[in-house]
Amino acid sequence: MCPVITEMGKAAAILEWAVGKMEERYELLREAGVRDIRGYNDLTEEELREAFEPSNDVEWAKLPKKLPYMVFVIDELADLMMTNKEVEHSIVRIAQKARAVGMHLILATQRPQANVVTGLIKSNMPCRVSFKVASGMDSRIVLDQKGAELLLGMGDMMIVTPDSTEIRRGQGTLVTDRETRQVAKFLKTVAGPTFERSLLQVKAPSSGGDADAGGEGGERDPLFDQAVEIMIETGRGSVSLLQRRMAIGYSRASRLVDQMGLAGILSDHKGSVAREVLITLEDWHRMKRLEDGLDASNAAEDLDGDFGDDDAGGVPAELPGEHRY
Template identity: 45%
Template sequence: EIPNPNPRIVTMREVLETEDWKQAGGKLPLALGRAIAGEPVVADLARMPHVLIAGATGSGKSVCINTILTSLLYRYPPDEVRLIMIDPKMLELVVYNGIPHLLHPVVVEHKHAAKALKWTVGEMERRYKLLAANGVRSLQDFNVRVRKGESLKDPTAGGDEEAEIRPLPYICVVIDELADLMLTVQQEIEEPLARLAQMARAVGVHLILATQRPSVNVITGVIKANFPSRLSFQVSSKIDSRTVLDMNGAEQLLGNGDMLFLPADRAEPIRIQGAYLSGEETARIVAFLRQAAEELGAEEVAPPVDIIAEASELEVAALDERDELFVTAARVVVDYDQGSTSLLQRRLRVGYSRAARILDQLEQAGVVGPPDGTKPREVMIGEDELESLEAL
């Protein structure tokens, strides 16, 4: 490797002005930067179909997220691409609040992040039902039929009756700091992340996860297996490089946007100098989109959705449909005089998610009390109340 005596910044604008970008035929093209030989690198998020981004502080990770978002905002109106942004650091993505592409204001609360992902899983399932009812296999085929004006069925709107159906936009979920969420709400977000990564591609839902701490506690086996496309900036050790890319190399990168891009269809990574987008440019882009939304009344084209409230309603509905092991679980917690997810997992031989849902149902029914840190929950009923519950 020969050092360049006069390193040059690769700007976002120069990549967007290239013929490679203008003629990019992908469904969701992303302008990443320039390769070693100087040619522009344009990737297709729809083919990735999800991407994991890792890099130490100051390596260019946050700028890369901004260039990815700008690529989408530059090419697509809000009725074609919608965004869900989760920013536990409350610094990087909140600048995008107010743009019409956002399904919901940028999520900063950890518990709300889990609900946002659960809402996305619910939307994925709704789309699968919609596609299955109309005999199509992909989002693109469905949207073609909608634009042709064909009569389509919507089983999610109360039966298979014909209803007015709009084209479905792509949904991109962007999480800027996965490590922070994995420390606090890992049990609540890992399952929906895995489900989305495994199934969401066909219905136009794509994930972009970023972390500055690429350890195995953050990038777990479940997450890694479902994110075949990876972007690594400079990391602190060979171990971190192997965690992200399954090979050494990222620890030798130079920082300032120097990255290794490992697409799903390649065995060797591509070295790229990432496109640079300043904070001032990002602010101007956001201001332009906000102003355009006000002038065009974009809420009618792409109305915002209160995904947190809808996710809460879905949780309540799930609690109302009591699990078939509900009464057995009530008997277990009364017999042991304590309630915990691990107890239900052992005694009922069920997985964590189902045990946690049953415990929530027991709390709603007044069988156990609310959670108290790491302590088991207090049992609120005795044998008499349990017998009347079993008789229902």
């Protein structure tokens, strides 16, 4: 998917990308009417066409036919948490929901401290492994009980799994660097690495903000008008539809849908139910004319009263002794 990331700022951005990808996949599951990634991958081509109703071959080509599984590995959680405190939010969201859409997270640390393995992170990690630690307190942080401080080392470990309330003891196998390189070399001969283009383009957040924000600070996205016309044409308030039609990312498509909701074009978000399009194409053209100020000259004509002095129903002439300003 992506080369190894060693810059902590970029690693945090990768996790934010993963959260967006998770929400994008949930949107696909909602439109397909399935519960998890297995259900989606079992859909036939006819079922996909019936669920997503692609309008042309280009839109059909952009629709993912199968969703691959993804695994994100963080080798030293302590370093990442010290560099960026907000990364905990992304980790917790991925741990809570991502497994249903085929995205999994592996966290590792040599410092099992309470400010590293927080309560939220631990409660959302169903499987936990502890090797020998320095104290019973460190064991409690990982396993919720003492015992890991008494392990023998050399791969001796204790395991917590979601299918059992009891802690089990296991033995890890030593894998040398040479063996790792040999396995990686073999895998490359079987199937070469395929990188996700959007991941390669992820950059560490800067103070200048994201150039693709499109709508931050109350400003509408430049693609707003085009997106509205697509929604009205299809009658579907769908984020994934905008992604396929406009070739944009999930975050930008989601912001466009939110902006349409604020503008009264789409109904409020109601869980897994798609947003309803509330206006017609004629209503949209009328809204655009009003926003552009083109109807300002016609606004007075729509009023009930006409205040022209020359008409019979206009403002009466000035009375004797009356002074108007």
